[in-house]
Amino acid sequence: MCLLARPAFAQVENLTKGELAMLPSFCQDVQGLTGWTKTNPSPRTPYWIGLMGETFWAMHHYCWAMVHLQRAQAGDATPQERTFLIKGAISDFYYVVKNSPPDFVMLPELYYRTGKSYVLLGDYVNATEEFAKSRRLKPDYWPSYAGEADVLLTIGKPREAQEMIEEGLKHSPDQPALQRALERAKTALAQGSGTHKR
Numbered sequence: 001m002c003l004l005a006r007p008a009f010a011q012v013e014n015l016t017k018g019e020l021a022m023l024p025s026f027c028q029d030v031q032g033l034t035g036w037t038k039t040n041p042s043p044r045t046p047y048w049i050g051l052m053g054e055t056f057w058a059m060h061h062y063c064w065a066m067v068h069l070q071r072a073q074a075g076d077a078t079p080q081e082r083t084f085l086i087k088g089a090i091s092d093f094y095y096v097v098k099n100s101p102p103d104f105v106m107l108p109e110l111y112y113r114t115g116k117s118y119v120l121l122g123d124y125v126n127a128t129e130e131f132a133k134s135r136r137l138k139p140d141y142w143p144s145y146a147g148e149a150d151v152l153l154t155i156g157k158p159r160e161a162q163e164m165i166e167e168g169l170k171h172s173p174d175q176p177a178l179q180r181a182l183e184r185a186k187t188a189l190a191q192g193s194g195t196h197k198r
Contacts (some may be wrong), residue, residue, distance in 0.1 A: 012067045017069070019067050027063035030056070052106065054059050058099040065092035069117065083121065090117045108138040115147050124151045140171035158188035 004180035011032060020028065028034055036042045036051050038057060048056045049110025067090070070076060072085035093114045100107060115130030128151055134144035152161035162185040 009060050015067065019070055019140040022070060023063055023066055026056075027054075028064070029061040030063050033063050050071050053101070053104070055096065055100040055104050055106075060094045061092040061095040062106075064087035064112075065113070065117075066073060069090070069120075072120065086117050086120050090114055093117070096138060106133045106161070108141040108144065112141070112144045112147060116145070119147070124155060127151055142168050142175045142178055144168075144170040146177055149185060153185060153188055158185050161185040162189060 011051050015033065020034070029036060029044045029048055031037050031041070036045075042096055045056070049061075052059065068085040068089040072082045072089070077085065093110050096113075097107065097110050100110075111130045111134035115127045115134065118124070118127035118130060128148055131144040131148040133152075134141055149161040149164045149168075152158070152164060162182065165182045165185055166179055169175070169182065173176060
């Protein structure tokens with residue numbers, strides 16, 4: 001995985017109520033986002049530590065990353081701002097990865113979110129590496145199959161996309177998102193778009 005040209009961590013400034021509402025509920029209680037700190041923690045901190053262990057103290061970086069991705073995809077972000085925000089989000093996701101144990105419950109999602117961030121940069125090689133890490137940790141985590149299938153469709157490989165989705169359906173057979181993705185892959189394959197586009 002390429003670690004070059006990543007910006008330094010940047011704490012979220014001027015967080016809006018709308019942005020906060022789009023985040024997971026634990027983000028209201030992490031340090032460094034809504035005023036809580038490690039020395040002055042939220043009353044709900046023991047609950048989150050019970051679920052996440054001591055990695056909870058690193059999860060503000062996850063929340064920062066999610067806000068940065070929201071802002072990167074906002075209509076008023078310049079191309080330079082967008083790239084900077086996405087690279088910052090990748091750095092923040094990996095901060096949590098590096099500060100968590102191998103069995104951390106959210107590692108599959110962290111790798112998936114990192115993969116999706118690379119997709120936004122058009123870096124499909126690193127994206128697929130991250131999706132693969134997610135699947136290896138949790139084979140029934142369906143978003144990583146859908147994420148890689150989307151990449152495969154984007155680069156003109158519908159047959160490989162179909163195979164990826166079918167593998168995901170073996171682990172999560174009733175997942176509607178995978179079933180819809182399978183139909184898209186079959187449609188693309190039927191239309192004869194199996195030639196690599198890039």
